[in-house]
Every structure is written in structure tokens, then in C-alpha cells.
Amino acid sequence: MRAVQITEFGGPEVLVPVELPDPVAGPGQVLVEVAAAGVNRADALLRAGRYHRAGRPPLVPGVEAAGTVRAVGAGVTGIAAGQRVLAMGEAGAPGLYAELAAVPAEQVVVLPEGIEPAAAAALPSAWFSAWYSLRHLARAGAGETVAVHAAASGVGSAAVQIAAAAGARVIALAGTPTKTDWVTALGAHDTVDTVAHPGDAAVQEVLRLTGGRGAEVVLDLVGGPAFGQSLRMAAAGGRVVAMANVALAPSTIDTRDFYPKNVTIHGFQVTNLLELGFDPRPDLLELAEQVAAGRLRVPVESRFPLERAADAHRQLERRGNRGKVVLTVDRPH
Template sequence: MRAVVVSRLGGPDVLQVVEQPVPEPGPGEVRIRVAAASVNFADVKARYGNYHHAGAPPFVPGLDLAGTVDAVGEGVTGLAVGQRVMAFPKGGAYSEYAVAPAVLAYPVPDGVDLETAAALATVGVTAYELLTKVARLQPGETVLVHAAAGGVGTVALQLAKILGAGQVIGTVGSDEKAEHARRYGADVVINYSAGGFADAVLAATDGRGADVILDAVGGPAFADNLRCLARFGRLVVYGNAAGAYGQVDTAELHSTCRSVLGYSMGTTRRFRPEALRASAERVLELVATGRLQVPVCGRYPLERAAEAHTVMENRGTLGKVLLVMA
């Protein structure tokens, strides 16, 4: 089979297509003939050696995929050969075949195509987990979504509305991305390229601030997040795209009843994989019924994986990027 490997740590040029043996599923696993794999910013970080649990080169990158089960390991129930699934594989997703733990493979409903399922996996489950389990969003609350035109951001805007948010605010880095954020549910969009965002959030909320903030940026944004976080608000940190970490003065937390919370999809997959099923099934249902959309802005064959990574790394995406195995 063909697979993309990170031959050494570095830029997009380190991605190479190689021939590898087709993997065999072990007990509790299924083998999937991959239709499409999602490209996530975590894949870019892994290519540089900056993503937790990433292997040493050479390794196959990719967190999620969708395809058809073509072999079932011992002890697997509820999944059968020929079944369409969305999955988080044991190894990388950038390959024609992949093995996934059955606990991390979810049947794709009729009416949802496999490319959409591949695009949904990481961003949909992450956004739903952030808003429901971590931030515990309540009806009527204000939600601030950073990187609102990206994969998680685009889905989080929509889910916040579906879950009853009273106001949804998104931050973006360009006018084009601002239009995208509005299209997918943002009531207020802040273009941070023209300056900071905290004052604009406070102005949009009559000085209250946001009840829930979803932040995968980190770095300098952290202090501004705290500045515009409402009393009893929850700041959820689920990444550090800026490459730096923020600092918190605990006195700012207890006196205002505010919380700073962390979430990692990778850690959850590793230590509590069974906890993701309800979220995965819910977002698949929302897509199947047309309430949730996952826009795909680019489709690339395996041979153009470096190009897909370049677009992702340059923040040139509006929605999701896929590798397709046509």
C-alpha cells in the first residue's frame, strides 16, 4: 500500500510517499480501507517533533480518517467487513489502509459521505467535547471562539448555537476569514490583525466578557483571554499554536470564580477512548440531519501531502483540508 511518511523532522518537503505492507488488525482492532484522511494542525506540529506522542521519524502522520472496514480482529463486536466508519487509527492516517482500535471506530450514518466523515472526526468531536464536557456551556451564555475560520473553530461556532449559546463571538486574522465565520454562526467577528480582541469582546458584551472561551492559540492571547473572561467564566485551553504558553495569577481566579481548563484529544484517545463515543455519535447525527456542516476547502492526493501541509501551515484554510485516496 502507499503511505505518506515523515522521513525526518522539518518542513513540508520531509513528507514522502512510500510503499509499506498492508497492516493486520490485532485483537480488538479493525483494518480500514481509507477513503480520506483529515489534515490537522497537529500533523504539522508532529512533522516538526512538537506534538505529544508523535513518533520518531520515519512515521506516518494523521490523526483521523474515514473508510470501509475490510478486516476485523479477534473479539470485535458491533463492526463488520464492509461497514463505513469514521476512526482514529492506531498508527497514522495518511495511508491507503490503516488499523484502528474498534473502540475508536464509529459507524457512519447513511447520507453522510466518507469525505465529510473524515473532515468531521477530530474537529467535530473536539468541539463537542470542549463545549459540553469541559466548558459545560449553558443556554444563553456568550462563547468566544478563537481561530474561528479553522476546522475546530468552524464547527464550534455552529455547535455553540445548536447548544443554546446566546451570543457567539469569533476571532480571525483576515476579512475573508471574517466572512467565513459569519457564514457559520458568529454573531460578532473580531479581526485581530487590526489590534487586540479583549476590548472588542468587552464592548460586544456590555463589559461582562465571555462566559466560555475556546483557545488553541495560547501565548500572548492568554492574558487578554483572562481580561475578557466573565465572572464564573471558563477559559478552555486546547492547544498552543502560537508556540508559547500563558501565565495565570491564581488571585485572578478565586476572586472572580473563573476557571482555566485544559483539554487534549490525544490524551483522551489514549487514556479514555471509550469516553469519545457519545460525542462522535452525536456530531455524526447532527451532520446526517443537516444541522451541522463541515466545509472542505481542499482535497489533495497522497502525492501532494506537502502542498496540503504548506496551506495549513500558512494559515490559508477556511474549514478542512483532506487527503483523498481516489
């Protein structure tokens, strides 16, 4: 099969198209013929050797995909060859930048009609992360204010829509007027241009927009110095969810920024969540049904063929994308 491997840790150029033996579906596994694979920050961190669970090269990256079931292993029920599915992988494990992938059955969901592969491929990591953080951890609800960092990213654009659909007021933080206009079209009620309002100026803008109260929920997709800012923009009794450190910098915080306000801090990391025994399938199915029904929209701005994974990573790391970057797997007819 065709796949993309990380030959050594480094820049996008270390992503190399290769031919590998076809995997087989072992007990409890589903063999998925991949049609599209999502490109995520975790993939870029893994490639650079900066992911906290990185193995050693050669590695096939990729933590989310959609495609068709080719075969199922012993003990698998409820999934059959020929069904369209989404698949959730694990960073550092045999990944989904490939024509074929053997995935644990408990991380595979049969897709409803009406959802294309590129959109479905964005759900297992980026969209699930936003969904779980807002629905299960922060429990964002109607009448609350939700502030979303990096709102034009794949996770951020999902969070804007999920929070708005829950009846929350969304304040979207994004880096340029083009991006703030774009997230407004997705459902954000207010925006903060983080280029015009860097650092604590963004905090002051969120406080101004909320009459000094702050946001009941803050979704921190950046980490580093942004985490301290998230605590300062949180309202009394608010919830801050930290789910990334793409800044790759320490987060220095002052406990006085959260304990007097009774702010709750949640951490989220999808692989560890699965290892703790969480079954993602009901949430992934609900997400897929919402997208298929048109109630949520997965913006896929950039699509690259599998062999151009390096270019996809360059696009992601330029931070010029709005929404998802996806790899597509074309097969000769």
C-alpha cells in the same frame, strides 16, 4: 499499500509518499480502507518534531479518517466488513495518511447514511475536540456568550456551529475580514478581526460587545500569549478551555486575571483523554448524525490527493484556509 511517511523532522518536504506492507487487523482492531484523512495542526507539529508525544521517524502521521471496513480482528463485535466508518487515530502511532490502517475498535464508529467521507474524516479530531470542549467541559448553554479564537480554523468553525446550535451567542475571533464574514455565515453573532484588533485590543473588543461583562465561555485554540487574553475576556464565573498551543510560545498569565472572577480553567488533549478511559463513540456518533441530518455543516475548503500531503501541510501552515484541509485516497478501478 501507499502511505505518506515523515522521513525526518522538518518542513512539509519531509512528507514522502512510500509503499509499505499492508497492515492486518490484530485482536480488538479494525482494518480500515481509508477514503479521506483530515489534516490537523497536531500532524504539522508531529512532522516538525514539536509534538509532545512525537515518536521517532519514520512515522506515518494522521489522527482522523473515514473509509470502509476491510476486516475485523478477533473479539471485535458490532462492526463488519463493508461498513462505512470514521476512525480516530493517535498522533505518533501508525497513522491514517495511508490506504489502510489498523485502528482500535473502540475508536471506530459506523457512519449513518448521508455523510460524505471528507466531512466524516473531519469529525474524530477537529470536530470532536470542539464538541467535547463545549459540551462536556465548558457546558456551554443557551443565553451564554461563547468566544472562539481562530474561529475560521477546522476546530474553530466546528465550535462556532456547535455553540450556536446550543443557543449560545457566539463571538468569533478571526484574522481577516474575509474570515470574519465567513464565520458569520456559519452562525457567529459577532466577530472580532484580530488583525485590526491584535492582542489586548481583541480583549477590549469582546468586553465592548458584552457590555463589559465578558464571555461566559472562551475556547482558546491558539495558546501562547492568547491564553492570557482568554482569561481577561472571560466573565465572572466563566470557563476557559485551553486545547492547543499552535503559537508554540509560553503562556504568561497573571493569576489576578482569573481567580478574583472565579474563572475555571480546563485543559483538553484528545489522546490523553482516551488514555484516561473516555469512550468517544457515543459523541462521535451523535456528531455524525447531526452532520448527516444537515444540522451541522463540515466546511472542507481544500482537498489534496494523498501523495500531495506536503502541499496540504503548506496550505494549513499558511493559515489561509477556512475550515478543514483533507487528503483523499483515490484507487484505480
